[in-house]
Amino acid sequence: MKVAITSQGKDFEAATDPRFGRCQYFMIVDSDSEDFEVLSNDNIGVGGGAGIATAQMLIKHGVEAVLTGNVGPNAIRVLQGAGISVYTTNAPTVWEALKQFQEGNLEPLSQATAKSHFGRGKGGNR
Amino acid sequence: MIVTVASGKGGTGKTTITTNLALALQDFMSVQVLDCDVEEPNVHLFLNPKINNEKEVSIPVPLVDETKCNNCGKCGDFCAFNAIAVVGDKVITFPEMCHGCGGCTIVCPSGAITEKENRIGVVFSGNAGKLDVSYGKIDVGVPLAPPLIEAVKELNENDCLTLIDAPPGTSCPVVAAVKDSDFCLLVTEPTPFGLNDLKLAVGMVRELGIPFAVVINRSTLGDTRVERYCQEEGIPVLLKIPFDKKFAATYASGRCLIQDYPEWNEAFINLWKEIERRVQQHAGATSN
Numbered sequence: 010m011k012v013a014i015t016s017q018g019k020d021f022e023a024a025t026d027p028r029f030g031r032c033q034y035f036m037i038v039d040s041d042s043e044d045f046e047v048l049s050n051d052n053i054g055v056g057g058g059a060g061i062a063t064a065q066m067l068i069k070h071g072v073e074a075v076l077t078g079n080v081g082p083n084a085i086r087v088l089q090g091a092g093i094s095v096y097t098t099n100a101p102t103v104w105e106a107l108k109q110f111q112e113g114n115l116e117p118l119s120q121a122t123a124k125s126h127f128g129r130g131k132g133g134n135r
Numbered sequence: 136m137i138v139t140v141a142s143g144k145g146g147t148g149k150t151t152i153t154t155n156l157a158l159a160l161q162d163f164m165s166v167q168v169l170d171c172d173v174e175e176p177n178v179h180l181f182l183n184p185k186i187n188n189e190k191e192v193s194i195p196v197p198l199v200d201e202t203k204c205n206n207c208g209k210c211g212d213f214c215a216f217n218a219i220a221v222v223g224d225k226v227i228t229f230p231e232m233c234h235g236c237g238g239c240t241i242v243c244p245s246g247a248i249t250e251k252e253n254r255i256g257v258v259f260s261g262n263a264g265k266l267d268v269s270y271g272k273i274d275v276g277v278p279l280a281p282p283l284i285e286a287v288k289e290l291n292e293n294d295c296l297t298l299i300d301a302p303p304g305t306s307c308p309v310v311a312a313v314k315d316s317d318f319c320l321l322v323t324e325p326t327p328f329g330l331n332d333l334k335l336a337v338g339m340v341r342e343l344g345i346p347f348a349v350v351i352n353r354s355t356l357g358d359t360r361v362e363r364y365c366q367e368e369g370i371p372v373l374l375k376i377p378f379d380k381k382f383a384a385t386y387a388s389g390r391c392l393i394q395d396y397p398e399w400n401e402a403f404i405n406l407w408k409e410i411e412r413r414v415q416q417h418a419g420a421t422s423n
Contacts, residue, residue: 057278058217058232065211065220083229090222 010040012110013067014103015077019047021104027078028128030060036103037070040111059128060084067093076106076115079123097122137297138410139171139316141340143332145303147322148352148376153300154181154391159403161265165295170270171284171312172302173256181391184261184268192271192286193252194235194279199226203247210239210248235282256283260290267292281311288312305332305339313340317414319347320373325357330364337370346417348409353378373409374402 015032017024026032035048048070052062060080064087067075074094088095096115100106109115140153149172157168170178197210197219208221218232219239230253240248256273271287273280280302288311291297301312313319319340323333333349340347349365354375365372376382376392376399385395393399 056216058229061217061220061229061232065217065222068222083232086227087220087222090220090225090227092223 010074011037011070011072012040012074012076012107013037013048013070013072014106015075016047016103018103021102021107023103025076025078025098025100025103025106029075029077029080030063030084031128032063032077035067035072037072038107058083061087064088064091064093074110076110079127080118080121081123081125081127082121083125085118085121136318136411136414137291137299137316138318138320139299139301139313139345140320140322141301141309141313141336142303142322143305143334143336144323144329147303147324147329148350149300149303149322150177150181151352151376151386151392152320152322152350152374153298154178155393155399156403156406157182157266157298158391158393159400160296160407163404165265165267167267167290167292167295167297168269168300169287169290169297170268170300171287171308172300173271173273173280173283173287173308174302176270176272176300178300179259179268179270180389182263182266182268184259184263184266186259186261188260190258190260190286191254192256192258192283193254194233194282195237195250196230196233196235196253197228197239197248198251199228200247200249201226203245204243205245205247207244209242209244213238213242231276231278234279255279258283258286258290267295280308284308284311288315305335309336310339310343313345314343316345318410318417319343319345320350320410321347322350322352323361324353325351325359325361327357327360329357330361333361334364337368346413348373348413350374350376350406352376371409371413374406376402 013035015026016034016036017026031053038045052059060083064084068091076096076098094117098106140149142149157166160166170176211220216232218229220227255277258271260269269290271283273283302308321336323329348371355377
């Protein structure tokens with residue numbers, strides 16, 4: 010099973026990124042083979058619909074679960090439409106988020122945890 | 136003729152200039168006021184038009200017939216705004232992200248996409264004495280102002296002076312309001328924010344190739360950097376309105392400056408004369 014964790018860096022010690030659509034990287038871990046890859050998120054600077062575009066990118070990568078800080082309403086519609094489970098975590102590092110997930114300590118989300126444009130930072134939706 | 140009143144910074148006095156200019160000129164020509172600040176229109180609060188027409192404005196958004204869709208994903212790849220996504224054997228649409236370009240209906244190879252109308256706001260029209268007044272009001276939660284601004288601008292009549300009150304800033308809604316104007320007034324204030332945002336607005340109107348000038352509101356506050364900037368750039372400053380608590384009180388009570396202080400009437404008539412002269416000059420220069 011491929012698990013994608015939003016990350017601010019390119020290794021397991023990196024801090025998790027609280028944003029989904031505009032996170033910096035995804036650490037994608039295959040829990041069966043223990044292989045992993047780093048996916049840079051090109052949608053970090055798009056004008057609108059970052060969550061939708063990022064969700065589609067993960068679908069193309071065959072991801073089945075996402076661990077992140079917050080996820081918006083549009084992104085979760087796409088992710089759930091593809092049958093991807095979304096979990097929120099406040100773990101400080103990618104490694105700890107993964108551990109929480111593997112130990113079964115995370116509950117899958119049924120709805121968004123953040124409003125649209127959460128990941129755009131200050132300046133709101135302009 | 137179309138004169139648009141814009142500003143980089145918000146709250147500098149666009150509506151003050153628009154409404155007073157309209158009132159000062161209404162006895163000399165037919166004047167139409169179009170409030171294109173559709174996210175927070177306020178011209179009507181000062182001119183109190185009697186509204187006699189309301190028109191709903193919609194944009195076309197995709198309607199997908201999933202029985203015809205082959206899940207090829209071309210619509211999602213085409214859409215620059217991520218308003219449509221193919222997820223497995225489902226198509227998800229986000230009407231609020233759609234700009235209504237119709238591209239997805241064209242690229243769909245199986246004819247699965249048609250369009251339906253999605254309401255974004257309302258245009259109100261009416262009269263305030265001799266003035267024609269119209270304004271757009273976008274629906275709450277709709278992020279897409281330009282199509283509604285364009286709907287307000289469609290009411291533009293050729294044989295009169297059209298004054299457009301633009302939204303603040305320099306983003307797409309402002310460009311939608313300012314483009315195709317014969318002249319643009321940029322209202323600013325002598326503060327660091329006023330100067331910074333004025334520079335952005337100047338860059339925008341220069342890009343659009345529209346002749347423009349500056350009005351400095353609350354000109355006795357702040358510092359002289361806005362004036363120095365205008366001097367260095369050769370930008371005419373056509374009017375300065377000093378800061379006065381009385382003027383602020385007039386504004387706060389929903390009245391216009393020249394209604395309470397008719398001695399300001401002449402300043403606005405002179406402002407118009409300067410604008411007219413510059414528009415003619417510009418027309419002469421571009422036809423040579």
